[in-house]
Amino acid sequence: MPSEMENNGKDDGRTFHNASNFKETRGRxxxxxxxxxxxxxxxxxxxxxxxxxxxxxxxxxxxxxxxxxxxxxxxxxxxxxxxRKIRFSDECHFGFGPQGKLWVIRRPWERHCPDCIIEKEEPAEKDKKRLHCWAAVGYNFKSDLIWYNVPGNNNGKMSLQIYRDKILEPVVGHWLRKGEDFIVEEDNSSGHGGGRNGQKKKNIVKQ
Structure with a gap:
């Protein structure tokens, strides 16, 4: 009896799940x-x-x-x-460098053991390092990670100027210039032009 691989190039009315040259006929x-x-x-x-x-x-x-x-x-x-047109977007923040507070799970008899107690000072805020990025995902779509920094702001809070210059014009604008049809879904944070910033006349993101 011929094997599936031998029949792979022949049209005998059967469909094989992994055969690229056969059209799928299963399902309604x-x-x-x-x-x-x-x-x-x-x-x-x-x-x-x-x-x-x-x-x-x-x-x-x-x-x-x-x-x-x-x-x-x-x-x-x-x-x-x-x-399927919607592209959900948001920022994400990563921390690395000197570690802050750590939770340690000890066995019951080790709680007061001198060798198991380590005193450690919390690292200074300036020594903590953070990375900030923006991305968008949707149906059959995944953008690149867009890394950004906000001068004078270590927590990565998006500003109107950074959002316009790093995200909207070079990334979202590039999708538009390519003729892609999509809807960008974002939250109502002030950095996206929402909240109180959305009420300002000189809102560079809304402009």
């Missing part, structure tokens, strides 16, 4: 193909509010698709389609 076929979803997306973008007021079950026909699908199927597909 989707009622809305990627091509149909792209047509729906273009229709919603071009018609704006008027397109969004159409009932879910009538949306495919309004977009010129001759398919019969339920309104719930269309609703789930459109929701997933928009979710």
């Amino acid at each position: 076929k989707k009622k809305l193909t990627p091509k149909a979803l792209a047509i729906l997306e273009r229709f919603l973008e071009s018609n704006g509010f008027d397109g969004r007021t159409i009932p879910w079950e009538g949306l495919p026909r309004a977009a010129g698709l001759d398919i019969e699908v339920s309104g719930e199927t269309v609703r789930r597909a459109v929701k997933e389609m928009h979710f």
Whole structure:
């Protein structure tokens, strides 16, 4: 009997999970193909509010698709389609260098053993080292880690100028110039232009 590897290059009606030259036939076929979803997306973008007021079950026909699908199927597909565009972003901070407080778990009889008690001073704030980075993740997407420093600020609190100059213009702007379609999701911190900074007239991030 021929092995799977010998049949790998032949079209005998069978599908092998790891064979790149065979088309996957397992599972239920989707009622809305990627091509149909792209047509729906273009229709919603071009018609704006008027397109969004159409009932879910009538949306495919309004977009010129001759398919019969339920309104719930269309609703789930459109929701997933928009979710895939979102890129969730935030900052992250790492500490290294002289260690601060440490929790030590001792056995009961070692608690007052002189050889197990070590007195250690807390390192000065200037000796503690921290690294700060920004990143974004989404559906089938992962950005690079963007490292940054905030002059005069050791805790990595993002400033408007750093966010604009290190993140928005060189990174997010690069995605836009490449023609990528996405939504950047961020929190409402002051460094992102939110909070009280969002109420200022000279908010360089919002500008």
